[in-house]
Amino acid sequence: MSRWTGVGVSPGRASGPIARVAEPLPEPAAHPEPADPAAEAARIRPAAEEVADALFQRAARVTGEAKAVLETTAAMALDPALTAQAEKLVTGRALPAPRAVFESANGFADGLAAAGGYLAERVRDVHDVRDRIIAALLGATPPGVPDLERPSVLVARDLAPADTADLDPGQVFALVTAEGGPTSHTAILARSLGIPAVVAVRGLLAETGAVGAVVDGSTGAVELSAEPVPTRAAEPAADADWDGTGRTADDRPVGILGNVGAAGDARAAVAAGAGGVGLFRTEFCFLAATEEPGEDVQRAAYAEVLAPFAGKPVVVRTLDAGADKPLPFLDMGTEPNPALGVRGLRVARDRTDVLDRQLSAIAGAAADSGAQVSVMAPMVSTAEEAAWFAARARAAGIDRAGVMIEVPAAALTAAEVLAEVDFVSLGTNDLAQYVFAADRMAGALAELGDPWQPALLRLIGMVGRAGAEAGKPVGVCGEAAADPLLAGVLAGLGVTSLSMTASAIPAVGAAVRAHPMAAHRAAAEAALAAPSPAAAKEAAAAALA
The missing domain is CATH 1.10.274.10 (PtsI, HPr-binding domain)
Structure with a gap:
């Protein structure tokens, strides 16, 4: 049995026969020239x-x-x-x-x-x-997931959304890929299905003789065997102790919220017991549009998403667009380094008319739905930017305004930023990308995007302390919030709410409820002192054990 290590992106341990996703066909030749x-x-x-x-x-x-x-x-x-x-x-x-x-x-x-x-x-x-x-x-067989005759561990170079959109978790016990990262489609899919997954297992595809695999999505360990292994699905997360109220064992409140981007997501979050929404992505209303949607169109679209949360808190993120999400009606041109270019709030400051219409539509949708709506701006770097956005939101009739902490500068000046707004929310996916100068889609750099990286946790802790000193909430709405073990660490670092995909809500709620705040703080201190992501995870688990 050979042992491999990647990045664990969905917890749990499972084993079974290997089913390999077909590789793409070889690069087509440029010859011969067609006769006609x-x-x-x-x-x-x-x-x-x-x-x-x-x-x-x-x-x-x-x-x-x-x-x-x-x-x-x-x-x-x-x-x-x-x-x-x-x-x-x-x-x-x-x-x-x-x-x-x-x-x-x-x-x-x-x-x-x-x-x-x-x-x-x-x-x-x-x-x-x-x-x-x-x-x-x-006239060849298309690439993709084979027809599965028995429960299996799916092994692939990477997975496209269409490969996996209709996967049956009763047949796929785990996912292992050679590429991808903590925020890749494979990672998000596995968490939504509740099955173990390990990505960025470099050299994985060279093991062509393996017929069985044991996958640990918590540690990132993968064992490949030339002999059959027992077929075992991961045990479901223990979420029976969570009653839908986000709190620790000693009744310290920790919001357990949903991330949504459309009405279907909102309904799923309500069904999972979300106490509200920590991140409502509004891009769905714009990405397919060749012209800016009118205020009435936006208002109706937002109200449909907000309606299931009448009487509950919902944080709406304003348009996160720009060079990395170019929209035709914005006409932003091209940039040599889009990830560091005009995006998020930087677009809004250039096109205040677009922002003002969106804020007005959000205020109208809040009135229509009865949800307790706040707004937050993406890609904020300075306290001055935060103050500008908060003033704009309040002028539109939205009383509660916050910002995303995705840029290291905003984390380092969190006290000043919090002085200008009502709350902040950490976008751990982008924050990790900028902290480590590592494209979050680059499989070779996946370990640097691991949310257990101690450097990232230390920045989160800085923001958590600033929030506590200011008496203002600090949320996490990146994929880090969906990890039940890491959720407790985040709470121990001062994070007051966690927002995630609907399928992760019960397990995360139960994990936070399982220990008093003092235990979560001890786990956080242990993780901060660790030299690596794996060591941080082990230290946190040991502290809680």
């Missing part, structure tokens, strides 16, 4: 339609987020810009259709990668669509 370029080009659109039809058929069999993912991928396959560019490569350069699709899609993917941030996360989707269309042109 026009006829060859005419093959591309039907192949794309065949891929889209298959995805739409899968979408028809599922609901919710899975349905949305499959329909979005199908729409990407039908993108006329992608197929038109490929057709031009056939007729203009006499490329075979598979090669033309390969080059056309890669051009789109390169543009997304250069944009960074949210759009860089879509590169895997473009590659997935590319490979499916090429397989259709060649």
Whole structure:
């Protein structure tokens, strides 16, 4: 049995036979030239339609987020810009259709990668669509998850949303990938399904003779065996002790909230027992728009998401757009380093009209829904920026305003920032990216994005202390909040609310409820003193044991 180590991104231990996700087909050759370029080009659109039809058929069999993912991928396959560019490569350069699709899609993917941030996360989707269309042109089996005849451990280079949108957690006991990171699609999917997962296991795919695997999503350990191993699913998280009220064993309040981006997410969070919403992403109203949605359109869309939380607190994040999420109507141009460019609040200060209309729509939706709405701004760096946003929000009729702490400068000046606003919320995904100068989508740097990194925990502790001294709330709405063990550490660092995907809510609530605040603080101190993420996790677990 060989032992491998990656980054554990969804806790639990499971084992079983390995099912390998098919690798993409080899890069298509640029020769021979087609005898009839026009006829060859005419093959591309039907192949794309065949891929889209298959995805739409899968979408028809599922609901919710899975349905949305499959329909979005199908729409990407039908993108006329992608197929038109490929057709031009056939007729203009006499490329075979598979090669033309390969080059056309890669051009789109390169543009997304250069944009960074949210759009860089879509590169895997473009590659997935590319490979499916090429397989259709060649009459080959498309890449993706095989049909599973028995419960298995899924092993892959990486997973695209369409690969996994309709996975059955009763058949997939764990996920292991060679690439990806703590905020990758695989990580988020595994946490939503409640199955163990380890990503960034470098060299994993070289073990072609392994037939069984033992996966520990808590430690990041993976054991591969050439012999069969017992088939065991992870035990479900112990959440029976959580009654839906976020608090420690000694009744210190810790909000257990949901992260939402659409009405379906809101309903799922309510069903899971969320006490409110710590992060309502409003980008869903803008990302597919070629023109800015009108105030009435925004108001209605926000009210639909807010309605399930009537009488409960909801924190709405204003538009997190800019160079890394370029929207046509903003016309922001291009930048050499988008992740460090004009995004979030920086866009709002340039386009105050867009911000003011959004704030007015949020205020109207709050009145329509009865939710207790606060707003917060993304990508804030200074106390002056925080004060500017708070004044703008209050002028729009929203009394409670806060900001995201995603930039190290804001964490280091948390006391000054908190003097200007009513609360702050830590976006641990971006904060880790900027602290370690490590792209959160780079699999080779995944360990640097581990939320257990002591340097990141120390920054969180600084913000927690500033919040306590100011008497103002400090939340965490990054993926770190979904880890039950880390949730207690965060509470011990002074975090007063945790916001996460709906599926993680019961387990996190139970973990916080299991110990008094003094124990969580002891776990936090132990993690802060550790030299590495793995050591921090072990130290925290030992302190709570």
